[in-house]
Amino acid sequence: MSAARKAPPVGLRIALVRPPSLHSIERSVPGAVRRENVSYPPLSLVALGTWLQRSSKHRVRVVDGLADGLDHDALAARIRDARPDVVGITAYTVTLVDVLEAVKAARRAGARWVVLGGPHVNDFPREAARLPGIDAVVVGEGQVPFTRMCDVLFRDGRMEDCAGIPGVRLAGDEGPAVEAPFHSDDLDDYPALDWTLVRYDRYYDVMGRGGRFTTALTSRGCPFRCNFCNTPRVKWRTQSAARVCDDVVQALNLGISEVYFVDDTFNITGRRVSDLCEEILRRGIDFRWTVRCRAKGVSPDLARLMRRAGCQRVQFGVESGSDEALEWLDKGVTVRDVEEAFAHARAAGLETAGYFMIGLPTETDRQAVIRGIDYAVSLRPDYGMFNILTPFPGTRLYQKGVEMGVVREAPWRAFLEAPDPSFRPQVWDQHLAAEELEDLLRLAWRRFYARPDVVWNTVRRTSNPAHLARKARAGLGLLLSR
Numbered sequence: 001m002s003a004a005r006k007a008p009p010v011g012l013r014i015a016l017v018r019p020p021s022l023h024s025i026e027r028s029v030p031g032a033v034r035r036e037n038v039s040y041p042p043l044s045l046v047a048l049g050t051w052l053q054r055s056s057k058h059r060v061r062v063v064d065g066l067a068d069g070l071d072h073d074a075l076a077a078r079i080r081d082a083r084p085d086v087v088g089i090t091a092y093t094v095t096l097v098d099v100l101e102a103v104k105a106a107r108r109a110g111a112r113w114v115v116l117g118g119p120h121v122n123d124f125p126r127e128a129a130r131l132p133g134i135d136a137v138v139v140g141e142g143q144v145p146f147t148r149m150c151d152v153l154f155r156d157g158r159m160e161d162c163a164g165i166p167g168v169r170l171a172g173d174e175g176p177a178v179e180a181p182f183h184s185d186d187l188d189d190y191p192a193l194d195w196t197l198v199r200y201d202r203y204y205d206v207m208g209r210g211g212r213f214t215t216a217l218t219s220r221g222c223p224f225r226c227n228f229c230n231t232p233r234v235k236w237r238t239q240s241a242a243r244v245c246d247d248v249v250q251a252l253n254l255g256i257s258e259v260y261f262v263d264d265t266f267n268i269t270g271r272r273v274s275d276l277c278e279e280i281l282r283r284g285i286d287f288r289w290t291v292r293c294r295a296k297g298v299s300p301d302l303a304r305l306m307r308r309a310g311c312q313r314v315q316f317g318v319e320s321g322s323d324e325a326l327e328w329l330d331k332g333v334t335v336r337d338v339e340e341a342f343a344h345a346r347a348a349g350l351e352t353a354g355y356f357m358i359g360l361p362t363e364t365d366r367q368a369v370i371r372g373i374d375y376a377v378s379l380r381p382d383y384g385m386f387n388i389l390t391p392f393p394g395t396r397l398y399q400k401g402v403e404m405g406v407v408r409e410a411p412w413r414a415f416l417e418a419p420d421p422s423f424r425p426q427v428w429d430q431h432l433a434a435e436e437l438e439d440l441l442r443l444a445w446r447r448f449y450a451r452p453d454v455v456w457n458t459v460r461r462t463s464n465p466a467h468l469a470r471k472a473r474a475g476l477g478l479l480l481s482r
């Protein structure tokens, strides 16, 4: 009898990695909030993995180092288990130090090629391509370029041959500092997500009701021009209502009951929102959902329709209770718009959340910041999220700060070239020092969440004891944070 011949490989083995967050440089968010970040699924990697499986023969494994609470040695062991040819790592700027540790872990695990993608690469392609230990970066939506890259690597075994694939930059490529990210013209071209790539039953939303939870992205980009945000560089595109519903139904079939649509701005046109609500109602799809909306454009009718279609919570970027500040930030929204939007949402029975900033250029002393915090409380959202205004490179706010002599560029430049865990992003410290703003930030979280009605509403709405325990842990963490 002849010995069985080994079948030639049909594709590469690919590990897609979300690094842990052990060295976050974020100082604007208390640890209790950061700890809840592990509860969101790695949507970008599921999207990449789904596409790779659909359009190639490569074999994919997702390693969620964040949700699994791995350190970098455990991450290396987990990657080694997958015996990958290629390791693709998703990179956020605030966890860049961990990204580099993950690159080293991938190398220790024997990966032949290591590739980065994700928001950090999209914002800083040139610097990302210079990071040590990597072979290439992918700028923009990774599905098509990364798959093409893997096809070339499988065929030729040479990373150099991937030069020229749109969206791909080889290590050390000194191309433009900013480039138009690769994107698909039609979001419906992407297939429905294969959530079985991850342990989809483990994710939850601390602000939700404790059901099985996932995120989804139904549009990309935003035409507005808030000066602290870098999203506007991307052209606005949407999925069709039918397509969103198909994807939701697929998730519901896995027992998922809560979906957070993480679009930067869900209600860029009211028409799109109403079309989606009508489609959900027409098909009788029963699930709770959350969106992030702009305050302008949430009419009483739209809010009621959203509620009928299962919307549970609307999150608004309020930022400030001062028109002068909103104007400074180029928000294009007034305090009145915000108050009306909250009133309409509440009247329709929607829960609300507000994002607020402290340390705005118009807050010239401690009292002004405290007035801002009091405004946030007086608006009575069900949830409040507070941040210190932080000018990120690439935003118009950053540029303005440089021109005003408020922003110091050298520390950011040094961090982007050689990420160091001791680096802290400079907050807008024109009037108040960073330490004072951090102290006020803690005050904001405490003032907002230490109110009996907030505690009572949370208890009243949460029937799942395990979820109530999570909420209590997050709440106590916030109140006790130093």
Ligand code: B12
Pocket: 021, 024, 026, 028, 029, 036, 037, 038, 040, 041, 042, 043, 044, 045, 047, 048, 087, 088, 089, 090, 091, 092, 093, 094, 095, 115, 116, 117, 118, 119, 120, 122, 123, 138, 140, 141, 142, 143, 146, 215, 217, 229, 230, 231, 262, 263, 264, 387
């Ligand atoms: C949901 C979300 C969260 C969730 C979950 C985050 C997580 N860790 O999974 C929560 C609320 C926890 C969160 C927290 C934070 N977030 Co956030 N978040 C988002 C949001 C709204 C959606 C992300 C998403 O799922 N997108 C959908 C997927 C499909 O798209 P994608 O991530 O861009 O991935 C595509 C490409 O980037 C690329 N890609 C991604 N990874 C890889 C890997 C490889 C190998 C390749 C080839 C390609 C590739 O292909 C993907 C598919 O097309 C985005 C804004 C946005 N609309 O994208 C902000 C965003 C990602 N967040 C941002 C920030 C700043 C934060 C925080 C720092 C906020 C804070 N102050 O705490 C924290 C940090 C979290 C952390 N430590 O990981 C920034 C990141 C900027 C940056 N340069 O890093 C964004 C872009 C918002 C913004 N415009 O400022 N966030």
Ligand code: SF4
Pocket: 222, 223, 224, 225, 226, 229, 230, 231, 232, 264, 265, 294, 317
């Ligand atoms: S509305 Fe939101 S996503 Fe759009 S520019 Fe402003 S902050 Fe960015």
